[in-house]
Amino acid sequence: MVLRFAPAVAVAVAAAALLAPSSARAQDGEQRRFPPIVDRDYAIDLHQGAVLGSARAVGMGGTGVATGLGSAGALFNPAAVAVRPETSTGEWDWDWHFDYLSSSVGTDYDNNGQPQETTFGPFQGPLITAGLVGQYRSWGLGVSLVYLQHPIERSDTLTLLPRVVIGRVGLARSFRADQLTFGLAFRSGSFQLSEVITDANGGEATTDLFSIGGSALELGGLWRPRDRNLRVGATASLPVTGDRVDVAECDPLDCGGERDGDGYILPERAVLPWQVSVGAAWRRAPTAWNQRVPGDWRDEEYVLLSADLVVTGHVPGAYGVEAFSARELQPSGRDVGISPRAGIEYEWVPGRFRVRGGTYWEPSRFRDTDGEPIDGRLHITAGLDLRVWSFGLWGERYRVRMSLTSDAASQYGNGGISIGFWH
Numbered sequence: 430m431v432l433r434f435a436p437a438v439a440v441a442v443a444a445a446a447l448l449a450p451s452s453a454r455a456q457d458g459e460q461r462r463f464p465p466i467v468d469r470d471y472a473i474d475l476h477q478g479a480v481l482g483s484a485r486a487v488g489m490g491g492t493g494v495a496t497g498l499g500s501a502g503a504l505f506n507p508a509a510v511a512v513r514p515e516t517s518t519g520e521w522d523w524d525w526h527f528d529y530l531s532s533s534v535g536t537d538y539d540n541n542g543q544p545q546e547t548t549f550g551p552f553q554g555p556l557i558t559a560g561l562v563g564q565y566r567s568w569g570l571g572v573s574l575v576y577l578q579h580p581i582e583r584s585d586t587l588t589l590l591p592r593v594v595i596g597r598v599g600l601a602r603s604f605r606a607d608q609l610t611f612g613l614a615f616r617s618g619s620f621q622l623s624e625v626i627t628d629a630n631g632g633e634a635t636t637d638l639f640s641i642g643g644s645a646l647e648l649g650g651l652w653r654p655r656d657r658n659l660r661v662g663a664t665a666s667l668p669v670t671g672d673r674v675d676v677a678e679c680d681p682l683d684c685g686g687e688r689d690g691d692g693y694i695l696p697e698r699a700v701l702p703w704q705v706s707v708g709a710a711w712r713r714a715p716t717a718w719n720q721r722v723p724g725d726w727r728d729e730e731y732v733l734l735s736a737d738l739v740v741t742g743h744v745p746g747a748y749g750v751e752a753f754s755a756r757e758l759q760p761s762g763r764d765v766g767i768s769p770r771a772g773i774e775y776e777w778v779p780g781r782f783r784v785r786g787g788t789y790w791e792p793s794r795f796r797d798t799d800g801e802p803i804d805g806r807l808h809i810t811a812g813l814d815l816r817v818w819s820f821g822l823w824g825e826r827y828r829v830r831m832s833l834t835s836d837a838a839s840q841y842g843n844g845g846i847s848i849g850f851w852h
Contacts, residue, residue, distance in 0.1 A: 463757035463798060466694045469681060473641075473699040474747035474761035475593060475620055475669075478540055478768075478791040479808065481556050481577065484528050484832040484847035488812020489772025490787020492735040494708030495651065495662040499524030500560035501849060503571050503599050505706070506664050507612030507649035510562045511569030511601035514852045515722045519825075522564040524571075530556040530834070530845030537840035538579055541749050541759060541795040542803040544840055545582065556845070567603040569612075572596070580625075581754045588625040589754040590635070593618065595701075597647070608719075610651045617644040618669045620699045622750075624685045638685045641699040643671035653719040658712045660719070668742065669701035693756060700744045702762060708737035725826050728780035734773055741766040741792075749795055759795055764802065766792035772810070780828075780851075783814040791838065808838040816851050 480491035483501035493505030502509030513522055536544040560573030574596050581589040601612030621640040627633050645667040652661045674695055679685060683692035712718040714731035744762035752759035772787030787810045793803040812834035819828045828851035836843040 463752050463755075463759045466753070466756050466758055469694055469697045470746075471696050471758060472744060472747040473620065473696050473750055473753065474744050474794060475618070475699055475701045475750075476741060476744075476762060476766075476794060477577070478766070478794055478805075479538075479838070479841060479843065480770075480789060480810075480836060481530065481575070482528070482558060483526060484530075484812055484834040484845060485774075485785070485814075487530070487836050487843070487845070488785040488787065488810050488832075488834040489735055489774055490808070490810050491739075491768070491770040491789040492708060492710070492737040492772040492787065494649075494664055494706045494737050495660045495710040496708075496733065496735050497662075498852060499526075499850075500562045500571060500573065501526040501528070501558075501847075503560060503562065503573050503597065503612075503614070504558060504575070506651060506662050507597075507599045507614035507647050508601045508610040508651045508662065508664075509569075509649070510571035510599045510612060511564065511567065511603050511610050512651060513564055514727070515718075515720060516725060516727050517564075518721055518723075520566055524562045524564070524850055526558070526560055526847065526849035528556075528558045528845060528847040530558075530843055539749070539751070539795075540791060540793045540803065540806055540838075540841070541751055541761075542793075542797055543751060543759070545751070556843075567607070569599075569601045571599050573599075581751055583754060586627045588627070590623040590625050591750050591754075592621045592623070594621075595619075599647075601649075606655065608653055608655055610653070612649045614647040614649070615644065616647050616666065616669060618642065618671070618701050620671065636685060638676075638679065638693060639681075639695050640675045641671035641696075642673065642675075643669045643699075643701075645669045645701075656717045656720050658714075658718045660710045662706075662708045664704075664706045666704045668703040668744075670698060671700070672698040674698075691756065693753070696748075696753070700747055700762075702744050703742040704739065706737055706739045708735065710735040726780055726828070729776070730779050731776050732773065733775075735771070737770040739768040739770065741768070760800070761794045761796075763796060764792075766794065768792055781816045784811075785813070786811045806838045806841070808836055808841075810834070810836045814851070 482504045486493035497509040498512040557576040562571035577593040599614035603610040619642040647666045649664040681695040747762045749759040749761040770789035774785040792805040830851040832847040
């Protein structure tokens with residue numbers, strides 16, 4: 430299965446490279462540099478432009494506001510924790526997911542126009558998402574975790590290791606016979622930066638430089654008109670601002686730098702910007718989408734179309750992580766970003782096999798050395814679900830699926846695997 434997946438990712442990367450505009454700007458003569466960091470009066474912009482989340486959402490072009498349900502759907506809409514499969518008719522139900530993605534393919538991870546040649550393997554730059562949801566009648570309660578790590582190689586012996594952890598606790602309820610669902614989530618984020626030094630024998634020593642944490646609220650809603658094939662959703666996330674810098678045994682004005690003798694001037698804060706999303710989805714199948722279905726499974730051939738529009742806020746006085754690792758300030762988040770997204774899903778073999786694809790626009794957060802905005806890039810995505818196992822628990826029957834997904838753009842590649850319930 431992996432051997433079949435790898436060529437698919439390579440083809441997607443090649444296709445996206447032809448379609449997407451390159452964000453790198455050619456420079457004549459000596460390469461220009463960004464201004465050096467001279468004091469702590471700046472913020473780190475934590476927003477990641479490429480879609481990171483469940484395998485289904487990534488494969489469908491980053492859409493999930495109107496199509497999400499259960500555990501994985503809560504990453505895109507807090508209302509999803511109370512959205513059940515149409516075959517779930519009991520008082521109690523539950524859901525879970527685990528996704529592993531790797532962005533080791535590509536040289537410009539965050540589209541900052543500063544390509545980085547890397548030799549990292551698939552387990553050195555992972556994105557992991559996991560979640561668990563419990564549902565009782567019209568209520569849903571869920572927890573989820575997103576872990577992102579992307580090494581920045583400064584030399585053969587020095588690597589900067591930024592890590593982002595985002596946790597959510599969400600509560601949602603459906604009204605009017607499940608036609609309206611509203612959710613509220615408490616989102617907490619933490620950013621940590623470490624320095625990894627490799628010695629002559631290949632041993633590694635890791636030094637934690639600093640960490641920043643913060644929290645905020647997310648709101649979400651979903652409209653599912655009864656006996657119709659349409660769903661419409663909307664979400665709003667307040668900004669997460671971390672202004673408490675926890676320094677690990679170093680001077681904030683001269684932290685780390687043991688390898689080259691030049692320490693880092695640490696930021697005063699880190700910011701995950703506000704975000705507003707709207708989405709719609711339409712399903713064509715032998716039966717109407719928004720209705721209860723008798724039996725354990727809804728095995729039917731269908732086509733699902735979805736579209737989202739995601740607006741991400743600006744962050745005044747913020748700069749990028751990669752430039753920080755070079756002790757420079759590259760402006761980031763100066764403008765509001767608009768990301769249109771579209772996806773399609775087809776259940777090819779009912780109850781056993783699905784395929785999906787999509788596309789989305791990633792607006793760049795960064796500016797170049799001349800202060801000009803860097804071009805955004807077009808992404809091409811694809812994925813599939815395969816039912817691999819069935820089992821019974823507490824008198825109920827469940828199916829387990831394995832999913833593969835890929836996301837490719839100019840100088841970017843992302844692929845992964847997911848395990849969860851077949852819905």
